[in-house]
Amino acid sequence: MSVGILILIVLCIGIAGFVLGRQRALSRAAAEGRRLHSLPSYYGQSVLLFATVPALLLLGGWLLVQPMAIEGRAAAHITQADIPEGSSHDLVMADVRRIAGGLAALKAQGNLSDDDLARMRADLTDIRGRLASAGIAVGDTVKPNVFEAAKALAAAQTLSHMLMTVAVLAASAIGAAIAFLRIRPEARARNVVEQFILALLIGSSMVAILTTAGIVLSLLFETIHFFQIYPAREFFLSLTWNPQFRGGSELGIWPLLWGTLYISFIALLVSVPIGLLAAIYLSEYAGKKLRAFAKPAIEILAGIPTIVYGLFALITVGPMLRDWIAQPMGFGESSSSVLTAGLVMGIMLIPFVSSLSDDIINAVPQAMRDGSYGLGANQSETIRQVILPAALPGVVGAVLLAASRAIGETMIVVMGAGAAARLNLNPFEAMTTITVKIVSQLTGDTEFASPETLVAFALGLTLFVFTLGLNVLALYIVRKYREQYE
Template sequence: MPLFWLILIVLALAAAGYVAGRRRALASAGGSSHGLHSLPSYYGSNVALSALVPAFAILVGWLLVQPLVIENSVSGMIPERAIDEGSSLSLVMSDVRRVADGLDTAVAQGAMTPEEAGSIRSEFTDVRERLGAVGVALGSDVGPEVLRAAQRYRAMSSTGNLLMTLAVLGAAVGGFGFSYIRTHRDFRARNVVEAGVRLLLLFAASIAILTTLGIILSLIFNTIEFFKLWPPAEFFLGTTWQPSFGGGSELGVLPLLWGTFYISLIALAVAVPIGLFAAVYLSEYASKPVRAFAKPMIEVLAGIPTIVYGLFALLTVGPMLMAVFGRDGLGWMQAGTAVMTAGLVMGIMLIPFVSSLSDDIINAVPQAMRDGSYGLGATKSETVRQVVLPAALPGIVGAILLAASRAIGETMIVVLGAGAAARLSLNPFDAMTTVTAKIVSQLTGDADFASPEALVAFALGMTLFVITLGLNVLALYIVRKYREQYE
């Protein structure tokens, strides 16, 4: 059964359960809700949730586990001779899935019978011709071993889907029947429903934690694999970044970290003054109509996709800087892609982060402090400089640190605006690159996933994760301490 129809049937059972549970509860109380322990809607919700939640839990779990089980089973059928040099088991398995989908398409279009598609005794050339007739082309490297594995994959998928359908419908019907039988006037439906909803909310809150944990574990395990192949001292202290898939690589992270911090520093030098001055104006000087117009317009910058900023850096800011600092100008800049280009554009992108957070923090300073300053004879500018900003300084520092972590993790602006050269240089008009840009480049290509050149992306990601995590923790600590001081 198609997944869409399975979900639709479960939802229909849940809706029917709500109506049936509500009617049964009212019938047990003589048609009046006064004799019920809970409101009628709770009885209906109990039946609906009993039919819906177990069925969906089985469905999600099955969809996650079934591909892993089938992959592990089918991959054992692939002989070593079927994996060509320069290929890998994952590439062969992708061919297996493609051929299995082609067999399903051929059966659906009548090019072969289900028995022919599932029989490993079918002639490979005949299967290739029939799949070609329905528009499924097989590469020259797809042999009979892949066909047999695809047939096995298709058979296990069909069996798994059938069992999943039976299990999901069985759970839905069973939950429906069990909760429907329990429904009567004295049943504490509200307690059961509220406890179930509380568990659902707990599960929803746990998804973010579990996702974060999964990301961390994947980084840690692959980073450990990388450091088994590459000395950690050379990685963290090396000053040359030159991965070579033919051998002789040099994987020192210092040039990438320097490019990351250099571009972020220029971005903060642009974003912090502009964003802070804008926040002071909006919170202390702007009238309500001006503030109502200006703040949303500034925050629009945060909604622009970073790829658009990257194109802006490549097509507009880079040529503008070349006209002033290039060969026809001061001669300091060799190309439009440079640290200064990416830093300026990234700073523009960070303005709303600094401005919006600083504005909220300045507005949180108690009005009594301003009134006390005015009562002592201070002017508005003196109050802002000597009372408001010092009081809001911890929160502003936290906002700046959050903006810094956002700058460190930026990718597209760097890829299009800063270039791809990994170097240690103080010249802001040189092309450099960052950790995030190299993560993208290292995972793009035909390198063996078990090689240091591919695994190094996880070590770079782990390094960047630790840095940004430290900045975020520090920023949140400062902001929390500031809020506790004035609450």
């Protein structure tokens, strides 16, 4: 039974419990001649909640713990001799999981019996064709212990899934029965339902906090592991980024940090003036009809996927800058450059600066404008000397939020700036950013425990701390501004 069908059965039990619980409450109230404490629907909802919530929590916890529990037992079959040269234990376990999935699929299809599975040892000739029919390619190099581990993993997964199904259905049925039998006219069903809803709201509010904590902890633990096998001094002080997956790597962060800040700086040079001037025009000069059209039109830029911006940089902006400026003036021959990515990213950031600045400028009290006009100032003088100084904290917050968005961008940099990690002031040279290298270091068939792979977590933690600081600073400035004028 699949997880989806299991969830559907639990929901059906809950719905049936709702109907029966409501009917029981009405029938008992009529038989005893008493009024119900709560509305009849609350009694049904209490049965529904007791039938579904504990069962679904058990299902989620089981699915979370199951892989860690059963894969550890299967991994005990793998010895150091079973790990090929140049490979790792994680890669071997990936093969184990792949073969176990094929065996489970064959058993589900009825093409593999328990007796067939018990007779299989080192000779894979009789099973290779059947595994291929399930989409699993098994070569002649699969070692006996690897196949035994796959068999053990497949058997453990089958047993665990069966136990999970029984436990979840039992929890659902028992919860529904307990809630159903506790229905009485004087029972405070509404209080029970409201407590469940309160717990749900608290859990929902904790999702963001727990997610952030999980991200930080996962980055922190893997970063500590990285610094245990690669010196932190070299990572933070080296000016060279040269990963070599066969050893001898130089993993200095400064070329990546320089590329990140350089591209982000150019993007802000484009987006901040244009976005701020657009916000001033829309809030102070534009009529209602023009504003109703122009503001949504600008905000459409924020809804365009970044891959589209990347294609625009690769096909249009990059070749144009190369042919019109870089080659004639001798600055470079490549269409991938810092300036290409910065210009396109700046266009993407315009609505971030414009929309937030427009809202902040409109939040400046009209009394300040009227006072300026009363003193004889014209509209431009009022904007320069009254409105912009009053809106400056909010505008700074908008700029910082746009900066954090620019620092975390990946696709535009990949397609517009290239992947070269270097320290260079020439904006027509190809460079790269931290986010691009995080992707490149974690993709491909590389050993996860190597410093060349774990460095992605150190880069991610550095970027996380940097952008978190910018976001906190921006939110602090914006909140301080809002408190001043609300």
